[in-house]
Amino acid sequence: MLRSVLDAGRDRLRRGDLGSLPVAVGIVLIAIVFSSLNDRFLSAENLTNLALQMAATGTIALGIILVLLLGEIDLSAGSVSGLSAVAMTLLYVQQGWNVVLAVLGALITGGVIGLIHGLMRTKLAMPSFVVTLAGLIGWQGLMLYLLGDDGTINLPFDRGVAQLSDTWLPAWLGWLLVVLLWAGHLASTLVTRQMRVAARLAVQAPVWIVVRSAALGLLLAVAVVVLNSDRGVPLTLVIFGGLVVGLDLVLRRTVWGRRMYAVGGNAEASRRAGINVTSVRIMAFVGASMLAAVGGILAASRLAAVNQSSGGSDILLNAIAAAVIGGTSLFGGRGRAYAALLGILVIQSITNGMLLLNVDSSVRFMVTGAVLAIAVAIDSLARRGAADGLR
DSSP states (O other): OHHHHHHHHHHHHHTTOOTTHHHHHHHHHHHHHHHHHOTTTTSHHHHHHHHHHHHHHHHHHHHHHHHHTTTOOOTTHHHHHHHHHHHHHIIIIISOOOHHHHHHHHHHHHHHHHHHHHHHHHHSOOOHHHHHHHHHHHHHHHHHHHHTTTOEEEOOTTSGGGGGGGOEEOHHHHHHHHHHHHHHHHHHHHHHHHHHHHTTOOOOOHHHHHHHHHHHHHHHHHHHHHHHTTTOEEHHHHHHHHHHHHHHHHHHHSHHHHHHHHHHHOHHHHHHTTOOHHHHHHHHHHHHHHHHHHHHHHHHHHHTEEETTTTOTTHHHHHHHHHHHTTOOTTSSOOOTHHHHHHHHHHHHHHHHHHHTTOOHHHHHHHHHHHHHHHHHHHHHHHHHHHHHHO
16 A cells, blocks of 8 residues: 555656645644744644635635636736725625625626736737736726725624624534535545546556545544634635635536646647637636635625725735745646645745744745745746656
């Protein structure tokens, strides 16, 4: 059994496919370092706070993954998240709309912005860097205009969107989610393996599937035990996790998802194969902006307000860094939705640990930058290794 697992791992390393291994090692090292410096780091209360801090930026990072898979970039995600949250708040607080309709309005706002970006990128052949850089500035300006002179609009604390960040699952529901996620992952993996066997394609050894499934179940169980020992599993974490799982299924199990990887790997070959590259790119930008809108809603929920700094500060940089650190390639064609979860866990753990130690923000920025540089270096080396293996 152990030999089969080691052989499978050796084959992946030979192909330059490091997967989530570097991130997993990094998370373990972060936990060891900060827990040795401050015993509160691994406390249930702090880990619950960490889970709350991950949701908004992690959701924005999910959208960044969509455009990175195509070898593109979206620098406007932070501004779009802020503008969408402001649109929701104006509709909900000042116009008296139903909360569901107000949230829908925010999602439509994000979708329309993404459509504009996608059309500018494909129809005008403008580089995505320039398109979204203009969006970063322009949408932020529109957000400030809508906020007006006051600059801040509060959300009701006792109802609606603000309750998202103050809702906790009962213990039994948390365990039910663990069972459903574990069973769903195992069933999905086994079905995929059977389909590949029927198609006479290479498959993983059954023992490797069992090991991975058992490891996932153990991690989920430990997380629920820790969170339940404090306030419980936060609803915002469930929303973020559900988006991660849903996007991963879309990317890996749908025709559109496979086309995303194909276009990111080689756009010209995809076009010659009959794939509508323009449509794929537009939908990627629409999806990225809509996920940015969801991230803005979650951020507004946690703050119970929107203001002039909504979507600003280092949110965009952390979202991009999370996607790359989690294993999404900047060169396109490689990455998983789970990269957002792993990457934001690394970034927020570093931020959280340094705040506990009262470390100056300048040091935190330097450390985060170093981690990002290492992640990109690993990605570049993996690509080089994979290219050498094909020769």
